[in-house]
Amino acid sequence: MSQSRLRRAVVALTALPLLALGAGQAVAAPTPAPIPAASQVTAIEDEVARTLAASLADPALRERLRSATAAAPAGAELAPLAAGLSGPAARGLADATTRADLGIAAAKGLGADLGPLLRVQLADPSMRAALDAGAAPLVATAGTDEHARSVRAYDTAGRVRGLDAATLPTRPVYLVDIDTAKALTAGIAVLQRELGTRGIAPAAQAPTTAQAAGWWGTKITSIEVNDDEEPWFKGAAEMFSLVSGFGLDGKVRVDSVAMPYLQYDHTVYYPNQILVNWSNYKYNLADVVLMEDDGDTNYLALAQAVAAVLLTIADQGAYIPLVNAVLAALPSNWWTDDPDYVESWYTLARTSTGRLNGARANGWMTVEPYWVSAL
Known part of the structure; x- marks a missing residue:
């Protein structure tokens, strides 16, 4: 996708009134213009x-x-x-x-x-x-x-x-x-740690009486990404998702989910992977942003940029879509010829089932509710 088309897609998605942010300011640098x-x-x-x-x-x-x-x-x-x-x-x-x-x-x-x-x-x-x-x-x-x-x-x-x-x-x-699989594993750990430090991904709490028997999750049964065919010099992609919603404490929460199997476009994968743990969320709705790491992703900068925006959003007693906020937080250099942003899904519910097409029409996934029983 060209840069202009990709930017138009973002403009169409971005509707929330957000505070201005400078993603480039999130990373300490010795000069005013650090090298991306x-x-x-x-x-x-x-x-x-x-x-x-x-x-x-x-x-x-x-x-x-x-x-x-x-x-x-x-x-x-x-x-x-x-x-x-x-x-x-x-x-x-x-x-x-x-x-x-x-x-x-x-x-x-x-x-x-x-x-x-x-x-x-x-x-x-x-x-x-x-x-x-x-x-x-x-x-x-x-x-x-x-x-x-x-x-x-x-x-x-x-x-x-x-x-x-x-x-x-x-x-x-x-x-x-x-070795993007190795970098992805380490990067997800950095993401979750940094988001947790800023109160965006709170540490797990002791389960309530209702949660003790188990919890409901959303499971991905199949998923495919549609994109231009990669040229011969490109390696396999390594992808991950940012799942966002409001936690039980009423604060914005983001959970990062590694998806290392999702490597090539035009290929259907059947991961049977848990995407959302609904016991961590206040509302019955969450959003998903699918990202890819082609080698240039700075996970620390990503966590800092996302936190800078999401911390400005308060619970208003109703579900608020957070995809727009996550997209607005992405460093500007990620909107170039190599899109680290791949796809997004709004209003994923605990009861969602079947095929869900992405907002960019660049991918789809089939999901189903899944009960995870306590041992």
Whole structure:
């Protein structure tokens, strides 16, 4: 979806009178114009791709990478590739990977102790035969801009090679990418912790007598996202939902729900996943915003931005849709060619059942009430 179309969709959705916010002000920065997380992550990945390409002039490293990606076609960790090897190429790759893992964790608002985040994979399985036959590979990044017309790749001499984004290359290409499943798990924990600190996602309380026997939930039985077909250089998406409503204390509540299985568009998934725990909500209605992490999501900034807006909304004794508020809180750089906002559903009720189309007509899910019994 183009930027203009996406913005028009947001304007149509945003109707609540909200206080002005500056999402960019939520993250402390040493300069008035901090570099967006997307730019930081892209620059780090690009530097690692260039370093990895140059290191593949070392036959031992090239063979180790070929074997590692064959054993793990979905992506092999980049950090162990240089382990145990000597020489400047191995040392340079090890140093660059260590710095990159720390830099990406910081850009995404994650802890420095998260461990290796970068991985590498072959862009397409059809390239394996040429690689095994000895063809010299290129190295690129699984970029965040799915509408790019060209992809920058590097050869073993460090030279830039432009690749057509719309056509699968005949030459083998390795893609440097983030382990988004690992980052998503850590990011959800950051989201929930930061929202809880600001009173947006209160800690679980002791169950009442009525809740002791169990609670009602809404279960997703199937879900699909419709989007433009992703180009060859894009990795699988990692998605999560922000479920919002009013908690039992009358304050706005947001629960983040990881949905790591929801990776590709035009694919129906059958997760049987609990989306809403209704015992945590005051009203029989809640809203859902579906997000995706293509590698550039800063979870700390997201939590701070969402909290800044939702804390201005008070319970007026009736259900108030909160999708608009969540959308208004998103940092402005998320409304670019790579939409971190995917879909939204208004007024999900405890009794909702069957197929629910999203407000953007970009996805649907089927749900059903589900009783969770106490043990």
